[in-house]
Amino acid sequence: MDLDAYVVAHAHEWARLEELVRVRRPSGPESDELVDRYQQVATQLSVIRTSAPDAEVVAYLSSLLHKARISMLAARVLSWRAVGLFFTHQFPAALYRLRWWWLGCMAGNILVTAVLMWWLVDHPEVEQTLLSPEEVDRLVNSDFESYYSENPAQDFAARVWINNAWVSALVLVSGITGVLAIYFLFTNVLNLAVVGSIMTRHDRADLFWGLILPHGLLELTAVFVAGGVGLRLFWSWVEPGGVSRTNALAQAGRITITCALGLAAVLFVSGIIEAFVTPSPLPTWARIGIGVLAEVVFFLYVFILGRQAVRQGHTGDISADLLEDRVATQA
Template sequence: MDLDAYVVAHAHEWARLEELVRAGRRTGPESDELVDRYQQVATHLSVIRTAAPDGEVVAYLSSLLNRARMAMLGARVLSWRAAGRFFTHQFPAALYRLRYWWLGCMAANIVVSAVLMWWFVDHPEVEQTLLSKQEVDDLVNNDFESYYSEHAASAFATRVWINNAWVAALCMALGITGVGVVWLLFQNVLNVAVVGSIMTRHDRADLFWGLILPHGLLELTAVFVAGGVGLKLFWSWIEPGGISRGNSLAIAGRTMVTVALGLVAVLFVSGIIEAFVTPSPLPTWARIAIGILAEIAFFAYVFVLGRQAVRAGHTGDISADLLEDRVATQD
């Protein structure tokens, strides 16, 4: 193929895509043209890569397509329909496809937490190495309960939401290391086990579970989801499963972004429960019931809506039209 002739023949089409990308506002027909031109230029890039790879031209077209994708993505983000499809198709599909990873993570953490709590209760001398007698008294008699009510509910909800989102983000970000996410989850479980054992040994188990369960069920589930997805990212380059390690890691990484965005909403709900339900004057059984209902709703979301989304062909990866097109060509 004569590359110079090919460039001359299609330069006006590339220039038109440049104009559409730079346009601050686009009409409906211009938005449609942006998509059409994007697909057209993606085909040109694929042809050049196959028949006459030239570093400068490939770099230019790749950059142009990247900017075009961002322009299309910006329009999609503002679409309520796209947001709706994210929560009805993309996010639940990702959760369902990765269910064994985060369910396994959840089961392992529950077992470890139970064993640690039992061991701490059976070995009270350990408590003395972690906290002073005064700190234990403060925790049991005041600090644990007051933590949930000492700040205004709205401010507390925001603080909790940000903190939990940060923990979940760390679980996924450290997932590539494998060890990092395991260590972070262990620290989280250890903290719960230590506080739970102290409250139990001082006959305040009813207060501990009454304050932890309403929000903790959904909150910890979200953290376990983040941990499981992080570990899946680690495994994607250990065992790529018949594709290149780069592609395997890219797919797992994009799906992880989907889960991260969805967990923001899940943790927002758990933060609302922690701020407004956990410290409320409702009976303990009612507060725990709300937490259980929230957890049941999450599992129904995954195993009903998620299963349907997967059967419809959704994977949790970003839409194919937002990935770089690679069109098969013939010489």
């Protein structure tokens, strides 16, 4: 192939792509043209790499495609349609495909919590090594209940959301190590079991569950999802499943990011419930009912919307056209 002639023949197309990349707020037709030009230039780059790999031309086109890809991604992220597609297809598909991981994580953590709480209730001497009698008295009679109402609801909601999102992010990211994710999950359920056992032994189990369940069902589910997805990230490089470990880990990592963004929204909902419903004057059955309703909606979201999205071919990964600069062609 005559590279000089090829460059001259297609230089105007590359120049047009440069113009489109510089447009800050492209119109609908310009966005469509940007995608078309991106695919066109990616094809041309593939041809050059195959037939006449000139380093300077390859570097120029690779840089141009990188800028175009960022422009396309920015346009998608900023559009409400992209946000809608994320929550109706991408996120639920990821949750559904990884359901056995986080359902297993949930079941395991519930079992561990129940065993720990039962054991701690039967061994009151452990309580004395953790808290002084004065601290236990404050926890049982005032601190546990006042925690949910001592700050303005909107401030408390924001603080809870940030804290829970941080915990979930830690579990997700540490999942690649396997051990750290399990450690963070165990620390979380241990704290729950300790407080629950103390409240139970002092005949305040009704107060404990009445304040935990409204928001805790959805909140803990989100943490367990993070744990399951994080452990799947770890398993992707232990058992890549017929592809290279690099590719398996890269795909699992992208799906993990999808779950992290989606879980931030789930935890926002649980934070609102914790700030406005948990400490509200509503009867206990009504507050717990709201928590159960939120949990049921989440499971319907996963197993109805998620299953439909998977059947339509969604995986939870980002769009294929944003993954590579190369387009398979025949020279």
